[in-house]
Amino acid sequence: MSRIERLTWASAALLLLIPLWYFAADRATFIERPDDVLRALPHFLAQGDTWTNIGITLLRVVIGLAIGIVAGVIAAFVMSRSKFMGYVLTYYVIAALRTPSAIAAILGLAIFKGSEAGYILVVAFITFPYMAIGMRDGLNSADHELDEMAQIYHLNLFAQVRNIWLPLWHPIFSRPCATPMPCRGK
Template sequence: MNEKERSRYLLKVIPWIIPLLLLIFWQIFTANGFIPSNVFPKPSDVIQAFIELMKNGELESNIGISAGRAIIGFLIGGGIGFIFGLFNGLFKGFYWFTDSSIQMLRNIPHLAVLPLVIVWFGVGETGKVFLVALGVLFPIYINTLHGIRSVDPKLIEMGRVYGLNRFALFTNIILPGALSSIFVGIRYALGVMWLTLIVAETVATNSGIGYMAMNARDFMQMNIIVLSIIIYALLGKISDLIAKLLEQLFLKWE
């Protein structure tokens, strides 16, 4: 194994050292009784809960429901945030007309409107999707706006010198120059998406991973509660990895 291959191998292994150590310490402290099982379950109990929930189809169903809510809310809120960021970055008149209102809304904690959302939409799907959309809208808006406004004016001027029209300027210079900032917004919004969904599903729902955790709480099933937390973490990590892969694909030229 040459030096380059060794470096690549280490870069793949290093991120897993801390999770592996945490798993080892978790097993040691729970197996020896340092941490009571009614406070924190053993890894084997969590694995057993995973197997049982997979067998009866409950886990697969709840993961699918939660993922569906997250994706729909992200697409709606992210789409709105991207459009407003795009228009406000490209057109000063649109910016002066809408930005102040958007910034005022942004400074309201979106989870603070949860009681109002329950009154408006009840405990159905609409309220949870609305909360997720509201949460992801602002990170994508801010970073899209920042990305467009951060494009080097000299590059835009050079494009005009070469005779590019507005559409060609946008597709060849402005959008590629803003993509890095937009992807930062997407990755941040993905974290907000799962955080919002966790709160929404544990307060007002009758299905999903959060509901599964709250239902387990009522029966003191600590293994299912911990399993739910791990699933949320894994879903968050998977969505972030997808965003990173898309970032590498679209920003390969950088």
């Protein structure tokens, strides 16, 4: 499919939402019509509270994503390195993956009673399993000879992560080699 065809289909899909929105607004009491929303939008965006609340929400999302990513990476690393912990953590990751996001949000609000931590932890909870599964699969498919090399050179965990695993995860972490030995990717 060409780029123009994809753009045409994407535009048609977006335009189809407008009549569906009118249809839903006519049949539900809690949905406003699109033209009413457009008329109220400038006033809504002109209020100072709107932008403050958007900023607070974005901060919560960023913090929650960071926590979910870090937790997922740590879980993936542990799952790929220890068979026993891999089995144990896999159950938690699968349970988190199979929990619908709406249920996680409702439980988070109920447990944390609308506190700041609740909002952040819901985002982290939803992000965590996807990071853990993706990173675990990537680590398991990595070259295991790199582990042997790290053991031969007695690299500590920090050195392994910095010099072996980070460059595998993303090329921005790769550094030019300072040794006469051939570098990976050259």
